[in-house]
Amino acid sequence: MIVEILKYIGSFILLVLFQGLILNNIEFGGYANPYLYVVFILMLPFETPSWLVLVIGFVLGLTIDVFTSTYGMHVSATVFMAFARTYLIKLIQPRGGYDFGLKPNVQHMGLTWFLLYSVILIVLHHLFLFFVESFKITQFFSTIWRAFTSVSLTLIMLFILQLFNYKSTTKS
Amino acid sequence: MRNLIRFLSKNSVVFIFLFLEIIAFIFLAQNNNYQNSKIFNSSNFLVGNLYSTIENVNDYFNLKEVNAELAEQNARLQTKSIISFTKIFGNTVEINDTAYAQKYLYTSAKVVNNSTNRRMNYITLDKGALNGVEAGMGVVSAKGVIGTIKNVSDNYCSVMSVLHEDNAVSAKLKGLDHFGSLVWVLGNYREAQLKEIPNHVKLAIGDTVTTTGYSMVYPDGIMIGTVKSFDLPEGNNFYNIDVQFSVDYRQLSHVFIVKNKQKIEQQNLEELSVIEE
Numbered sequence: 222m223i224v225e226i227l228k229y230i231g232s233f234i235l236l237v238l239f240q241g242l243i244l245n246n247i248e249f250g251g252y253a254n255p256y257l258y259v260v261f262i263l264m265l266p267f268e269t270p271s272w273l274v275l276v277i278g279f280v281l282g283l284t285i286d287v288f289t290s291t292y293g294m295h296v297s298a299t300v301f302m303a304f305a306r307t308y309l310i311k312l313i314q315p316r317g318g319y320d321f322g323l324k325p326n327v328q329h330m331g332l333t334w335f336l337l338y339s340v341i342l343i344v345l346h347h348l349f350l351f352f353v354e355s356f357k358i359t360q361f362f363s364t365i366w367r368a369f370t371s372v373s374l375t376l377i378m379l380f381i382l383q384l385f386n387y388k389s390t391t392k393s
Numbered sequence: 394m395r396n397l398i399r400f401l402s403k404n405s406v407v408f409i410f411l412f413l414e415i416i417a418f419i420f421l422a423q424n425n426n427y428q429n430s431k432i433f434n435s436s437n438f439l440v441g442n443l444y445s446t447i448e449n450v451n452d453y454f455n456l457k458e459v460n461a462e463l464a465e466q467n468a469r470l471q472t473k474s475i476i477s478f479t480k481i482f483g484n485t486v487e488i489n490d491t492a493y494a495q496k497y498l499y500t501s502a503k504v505v506n507n508s509t510n511r512r513m514n515y516i517t518l519d520k521g522a523l524n525g526v527e528a529g530m531g532v533v534s535a536k537g538v539i540g541t542i543k544n545v546s547d548n549y550c551s552v553m554s555v556l557h558e559d560n561a562v563s564a565k566l567k568g569l570d571h572f573g574s575l576v577w578v579l580g581n582y583r584e585a586q587l588k589e590i591p592n593h594v595k596l597a598i599g600d601t602v603t604t605t606g607y608s609m610v611y612p613d614g615i616m617i618g619t620v621k622s623f624d625l626p627e628g629n630n631f632y633n634i635d636v637q638f639s640v641d642y643r644q645l646s647h648v649f650i651v652k653n654k655q656k657i658e659q660q661n662l663e664e665l666s667v668i669e670e
Contacts (some may be wrong), residue, residue: 242447271406279413286420293421297414304410353421 229265233281236261241288253370257378258285259346262303263339264326267319271307278303291354298350305345313337327383339379340372347372461503464647467535468501471649497612498652500524502532504645505549509582514556514642516540520650521548531610531651537639538562538617539648541610550650555617556582556642563608564617564636567601569594575602575617575636582642584621587634594632596623602636609656 240258248254262278269277282299286292310325313334327335347368355364401408472495502524506517520526522545532539532552540554553560556577564587565572573589587602600620606613621637 242443272409275406275409275413279417282417292423293417293419296420297417300410300413300417304406304414307406 229261232264233261237281237284237288240285245289249370249374252367253374255371255374255378256347256350257375257382259299259302259343259375260379260382262299262306263342263379264324266324267310268321274303274306275300294350294353297353298346301349302342302346306342309338309341335383340376343372343375343379344368347375460647461501464501464503468499468649471499472497494654496653496655498654500526500650500652502526502550502648502650504648507642507645509554509556509642512558512579514554515543516552516554516645516648518550518552518648518650519548521546521550523547525652526550526650527652529610529656530653531612532648533611533615533651534640534645534648536616536641538604538611538615539640539642539645542650554642555585555638562611562617563605564602565605566590566594566596566620567603567614572605572607573631573634578635583638585618585636585638587620587636588631590632590634592625592630592632596620596632596634598622609653609659610651612651612653 236258240256244255244257258281261281262274265274265277278299279296282296283292285295285299289295310319315330315334323329325335325338330338348365351364351368351371500520502518502520504516505519506515508514508516516532516539518526518532526542526545528542528545528550530542532542538555540552540557540560542550543553544551555562555575558577558579561574561576563572564575571590571594573587575585575587578584578586590596598620602617602620604611604613604615604617616639618636618638618640621635623632623634625632
């Protein structure tokens with residue numbers, strides 16, 4: 222249990238550093254920016270209490286905000302995503318519920334389930350983030366376009382990450 | 394009351410969500426004067442330190458370009474320096490600027506290929522005919538003599554290194570005007586032999602050996618190395634002198650190509666004398 226928690230703390234730090242120091246500097250076409258750090262919320266185990274997911278989302282968003290000096294932007298989007306996750310997990314629950322010990326990844330839940338899960342949450346997060354950022358309805362379509370280009374970038378990186386996990390666990 | 398508590402606990406997630414989201418939006422609203430908050434200041438201090446550390450690492454990766462820039466600048470300064478000029482008139486006029494004519498021009502170049510372990514060692518530089526490089530020019534570095542340009546392509550030139558069995562450099566002992574020729578000792582990239590120094594010269598180990606400028610390739614007084622050991626064979630008029638190179642030919646990166654602007658003039662004059670004989 223403690224080892225698991227330490228693993229999560231380690232990946233939290235790695236993801237935040239990777240996001241803050243590398244990905245924040247990546248800008249495809251001037252505005253598409255991958256936000257891989259949300260993966261941390263995605264990969265939390267099913268048993269995590271909902272309030273804890275929310276708090277983790279808050280802390281995660283705040284640390285990312287510290288890097289970009291945009292206090293509130295990432296926090297609100299990540300808390301929103303954490304909130305949505307609780308309901309989404311119930312909504313797309315397979316018949317018979319989740320077995321204990323299963324984790325929300327491709328390997329345990331299958332590709333269709335994971336695709337649905339991650340795409341919905343990442344789209345929600347990015348839309349929220351970009352609308353909070355622009356805070357205007359006048360730039361609706363450009364904001365949507367930005368959100369969706371970023372979503373595709375984040376998704377590509379997420380699946381690359383999943384591939385890495387997949388390999389290492391099938392080997393052992 | 395009990396109903397209220399039940400209602401709250403049933404919907405706790407929603408309330409926590411709303412609570413956190415409200416905090417987030419307060420942050421967002423106060424975005425402009427967040428300096429007031431000490432937490433943010435301290436965390437920004439941490440991240441600031443992290444950023445400056447990253448910046449230090451980035452600086453390290455930029456060293457290559459910075460070095461190239463500095464080498465370029467050195468070449469420019471060297472060109473302007475007084476030793477690159479030669480006097481037009483006699484010794485009397487020294488102060489006036491027009492008394493000096495530019496004799497040597499320096500171009501900085503980067504070593505792209507180098508060898509030290511063959512009998513005939515060549516160095517390739519990243520400057521060529523398009524940069525005004527011609528065969529026969531000298532190549533020196535900040536530490537000493539490197540070689541002579543042998544072949545030139547558009548963008549590169551190959552340098553016959555001092556470490557070449559056919560490359561003899563006209564050399565002298567600093568402070569004395571006795572000159573001889575310096576030939577590389579095959580197989581050892583750190584040593585050469587200086588020949589034709591007559592036996593009446595007083596030598597000491599550690600004496601500096603420099604170029605003479607007679608060959609029209611290198612300027613006068615460019616460092617070659619120091620005397621490592623010498624001996625005078627019985628019945629011989631000349632010393633055998635071992636010279637330790639001042640340049641480590643395995644560690645070349647930035648060098649200067651030297652153009653002697655008065656080379657053709659000097660050559661023509663000398664050929665004239667030969668023809669008249």
